[in-house]
Amino acid sequence: KAGVTQTPRYLIKTRGQQVTLSCSPISGHRSVSWYQQTPGQGLQFLFEYFSETQRNKGNFPGRFSGRQFSNSRSEMNVSTLELGDSALYLCASSPTLAGGRGQYFGPGTRLTVT
Amino acid sequence: AQSVTQLGSHVSVSEGALVLLRCNYSSSVPPYLFWYVQYPNQGLQLLLKYTTGATLVKGINGFEAEFKKSETSFHLTKPSAHMSDAAEYFCAVSGNNNNDMRFGAGTRLTVKP
Numbered sequence: 589k590a591g592v593t594q595t596p597r598y599l600i601k602t603r604g605q606q607v608t609l610s611c612s613p614i615s616g617h618r619s620v621s622w623y624q625q626t627p628g629q630g631l632q633f634l635f636e637y638f639s640e641t642q643r644n645k646g647n648f649p650g651r652f653s654g655r656q657f658s659n660s661r662s663e664m665n666v667s668t669l670e671l672g673d674s675a676l677y678l679c680a681s682s683p684t685l686a687g688g689r690g691q692y693f694g695p696g697t698r699l700t701v702t
Numbered sequence: 703a704q705s706v707t708q709l710g711s712h713v714s715v716s717e718g719a720l721v722l723l724r725c726n727y728s729s730s731v732p733p734y735l736f737w738y739v740q741y742p743n744q745g746l747q748l749l750l751k752y753t754t755g756a757t758l759v760k761g762i763n764g765f766e767a768e769f770k771k772s773e774t775s776f777h778l779t780k781p782s783a784h785m786s787d788a789a790e791y792f793c794a795v796s797g798n799n800n801n802d803m804r805f806g807a808g809t810r811l812t813v814k815p
Binding site: 592621623630631633636644646678680687688690691692693694695696 | 797
């Protein structure tokens with residue numbers, strides 16, 4: 589099976605712009621989660637989607653949003669970018685909502701905000 | 703709330719030596735526990751997981767971890783380190799019915815020749 593894919597791998601944006609990141613989960617996986625990884629804050633949970641519905645949300649401002657399509661692919665959007673949004677954004681997929689199945693991560697999208 | 707604490711942000715071992723990376727968890731319910739590895743410029747790879755059953759869990763690349771409820775620990779070990787083990791390792795905990803995974807701060811493993 590193909591792994592989790594994320595596009596693009598690298599992005600450079602300017603403060604105030606918006607950005608959309610894309611994630612394709614492993615075939616058959618219906619849960620997609622997003623994480624932000626920074627040197628200062630480490631890995632932080634953004635949100636999880638399952639069957640096109642947001643099931644869980646981390647402690648991030650409303651500028652961070654996402655959606656999931658009927659084929660389980662997911663997109664994450666960040667509006668009005670700030671310098672502090674520079675990070676590696678990781679997408680992870682899992683077969684179900686059950687936490688014990690574990691998650692499988694993509695290579696990430698590295699976002700740089702200038 | 704569930705959380706994990708990784709003791710030691712940086713561990714250095716010699717090639718062939720024992721690898722021990724420490725993780726303690728906090729959870730009000732039986733947790734699901736995981737170890738992930740991250741190589742530079744890559745995503746996270748699942749090494750092993752504990753859900754229920756046997757407390758000694760074997761993973762990929764010769765790693766294993768033991769769930770000790772009395773010590774609230776889930777330490778990762780490998781009998782003999784290889785140069786290729788140099789990476790960052792993350793311990794994580796998740797709930798029963800969601801994938802809101804909480805990660806530790808990570809431990810960077812260096813392997814000296």
